Amino acid sequence: MSDSHVPGRVDRRDGATRTVVNTHLHLPPNFSAFRTVADAVETGRREGVCVMGASNFYDLGVYAEFAAAAERVGIVPLFGTETICLVGSLQEDGIRVNDPDNPGRMYLCGKGIGGFDHPSLPARHLMAAIRTAAGGRMRRMVESLDSCFADGGFDPGLTADSIASDVADRAGVLPGSVVLQERHLALAFQEALFGHFPVQQRQAFLERVLRRAPVADVADPVAVQGELRSRLMKAHGVAFEPESPVSFDDAYRLVLELDGIPCYPTLGDGVSPVCPWEEPPTALAERVLERGIHVAELIPTRNQSSVVDAYVAAFRAAGILVLAGTEHNTQQRIPLEPRCADGSLPSVAAREAFWEATSVVAAHQHLRSSGRHGYVDPDGRLEPGFPDSESRIRWFRELGAELIASAAQAVSG
Numbered sequence: 001m002s003d004s005h006v007p008g009r010v011d012r013r014d015g016a017t018r019t020v021v022n023t024h025l026h027l028p029p030n031f032s033a034f035r036t037v038a039d040a041v042e043t044g045r046r047e048g049v050c051v052m053g054a055s056n057f058y059d060l061g062v063y064a065e066f067a068a069a070a071e072r073v074g075i076v077p078l079f080g081t082e083t084i085c086l087v088g089s090l091q092e093d094g095i096r097v098n099d100p101d102n103p104g105r106m107y108l109c110g111k112g113i114g115g116f117d118h119p120s121l122p123a124r125h126l127m128a129a130i131r132t133a134a135g136g137r138m139r140r141m142v143e144s145l146d147s148c149f150a151d152g153g154f155d156p157g158l159t160a161d162s163i164a165s166d167v168a169d170r171a172g173v174l175p176g177s178v179v180l181q182e183r184h185l186a187l188a189f190q191e192a193l194f195g196h197f198p199v200q201q202r203q204a205f206l207e208r209v210l211r212r213a214p215v216a217d218v219a220d221p222v223a224v225q226g227e228l229r230s231r232l233m234k235a236h237g238v239a240f241e242p243e244s245p246v247s248f249d250d251a252y253r254l255v256l257e258l259d260g261i262p263c264y265p266t267l268g269d270g271v272s273p274v275c276p277w278e279e280p281p282t283a284l285a286e287r288v289l290e291r292g293i294h295v296a297e298l299i300p301t302r303n304q305s306s307v308v309d310a311y312v313a314a315f316r317a318a319g320i321l322v323l324a325g326t327e328h329n330t331q332q333r334i335p336l337e338p339r340c341a342d343g344s345l346p347s348v349a350a351r352e353a354f355w356e357a358t359s360v361v362a363a364h365q366h367l368r369s370s371g372r373h374g375y376v377d378p379d380g381r382l383e384p385g386f387p388d389s390e391s392r393i394r395w396f397r398e399l400g401a402e403l404i405a406s407a408a409q410a411v412s413g
Contacts, residue, residue: 363396
């Protein structure tokens with residue numbers, strides 16, 4: 001990377017040094033590949049990551065612990081949020097945005113939240129409403145799943161409260177901080193199933209519950225979890241519950257009330273065919289800007305390298321910054337360094353763009369956390385006072401790079 005004063009990771013294969021950043025991770029008690037926040041940070045330290053960004057759904061309670069743990073090892077923590085919202089006009093027209101199964105449904109992220117530890121009153125109200133709606137949906141889904149299992153001949157007796165308590169115990173947090181997700185439910189019911197039935201009896205039970213022969217290997221817990229989600233919890237499944245509608249405007253306002261930058265997470269060829277709203281990349285860039293969004297993000301593990309390059313080029317040409325992460329929202333422990341679907345590193349140009357955007361977000365978060373102006377203002381508009389877009393990006397990039405280097409130097413001596 002061009003900012004050579006920032007610490008990098010040495011590739012054992014070719015001796016090259018790379019700056020490793022990851023701006024989209026889910027930390028416990030969100031469903032996560034990591035057991036605890038400490039596990040995530042230690043993994044980052046071991047893998048040479050200099051910036052780690054969390055994008056948890058609906059709860060910011062673990063961010064203080066995340067901040068302290070990251071600081072101890074010289075990693076810059078970025079704080080974010082992710083919300084599932086609804087764009088009514090796109091739903092009415094049946095347009096798929098970045099969710100392949102639900103027209104009009106959009107995942108929206110917030111990056112560089114400066115106010116996670118002192119959210120405004122409107123932010124607290126918005127988050128409380130979102131949590132309440134999400135919690136009600138999960139309770140109804142658990143009840144339906146429990147009934148479905150009982151009809152199949154085994155009643156696990158699970159409740160939303162019992163699952164949340166177990167999630168909290170594993171993550172080392174209070175139950176009240178847990179916002180259940182579908183993956184939590186799938187894990188709980190899979191573990192109950194495996195604990196009750198020996199492997200040779202699982203096939204018959206799952207046939208009764210799914211009303212068809214399971215595709216998953218009944219000895220593979222992750223595969224069974226996936227089939228429970230896809231067959232029972234998705235549209236037309238017996239435990240399906242529609243998402244509680246959070247409007248795009250409310251999701252966007254929540255990010256700004258938390259002093260963050262609205263960010264569009266791009267699915268791209270993570271689904272085939274590509275969602276219509278996302279193609280071609282140049283048109284997506286225009287649509288994102290029209291909604292007041294100046295930062296986008298890719299999860300390269302879902303995309304081919306050429307697709308990553310196409311979206312990065314289109315976004316960057318439009319003045320949109322581009323981040324990259326891995327999510328780590330399954331039990332699979334993949335590397336923290338973002339790679340493409342075939343396991344290759346993104347191109348040098350793409351990695352330069354990811355580093356640039358990460359530095360800008362780090363600078364924004366630093367400034368907003370101390371009450372100063374950031375990359376975007378409280379209404380989501382780009383900070384004025386610069387002669388052009390590139391000057392603005394360059395100024396924030398340089399500040400962010402200095403902050404990242406200083407964090408590493410503070411623990412290296």
